[in-house]
Amino acid sequence: MPRVTEQYIQRRRREILDAARRCFALGGFHATTMDDVIDTAGLSPSVVYRWFRSKDELVLAVVRDTVQGIADAVDETAALEPLPPLGDAIGRIIDATLARVSHDDQDLSALAAHVWTEALQNTDVRELVADLYARIRTSLAELVRRHQSAGTVSADIDADAAARPLFALIPGFLVQRLLLGPEDTASYAAAINSVLRS
Structure with missing residues (x-):
């Protein structure tokens, strides 16, 4: 029997996570079934269940993968040289967030709202999101320093107090985008810079 490579494992896992992300963004966590994910992924049930034993496990994996990617983008932005203006840094983080919640040019930013709702009901999701959001605030505080x-x-x-409203600018952008329509991140970043200078 041929040996399965780590690259194959990661590619297959990514296919399932991408399918789940699309399903969860469009239908929410509770309305989406494992059959929906299996159909969207175009894989057999045995393959999907080999990587994720339950829907709860898949939900946690999608949330972790999405929020972890955003936290990584914040860390990278906070360490940039030369130091970007704060508004530009927030714009970069939002761009990374949008890239994280998009797939094949499909906007899946509604996933963020579903994650927040799930965090209010699911202790495991809340703890995961709270830990990663605390990390994001720590990185933003370092950027302020x-x-x-x-x-x-x-x-x-x-700096720690300043990180809180700076962090709020990120989900604030996503909420406005979901309810009021697309907005240019460059103009959003420029507006933040203007307000901070005033």
Whole structure:
């Protein structure tokens, strides 16, 4: 029997996660069934259940994969050289978030709203999201501290406190996008920079 490579394992897992993400974004976590994911993935039930034993396990994997990717983007942005203006940094994070919740040019940003709803009802999802969101706020606080060292943000500001409203700009963009229609991230970032300078 041929040996299964790690690359094959990751590719197959990614196919299932991408199919689940599409289903969850369109129908929500509760309305989506494993059969929906199996049909969307175009795989046999035995293949999907080999990687994910239950829908709950698949939900957690999709949430972890999505939010982890956003947290990674925040970490990368906070460490950028040269140091980006805060608005530009938020714009980069939003672009990375949109890329994370898109597939084959299909906008799946509704997934974010479903994750927030699920976090209110599912303790495992809440703990996972809360841990990753705390990491995001820590990275944003570090970005503020770097700006303070560069003299572009007042040293009198509490960096940890400042990270909270900066973080809120990310889901705030997504909510407005979902309810009011697409918005350009560059103009959003420019508006943030203008407000912060005033």
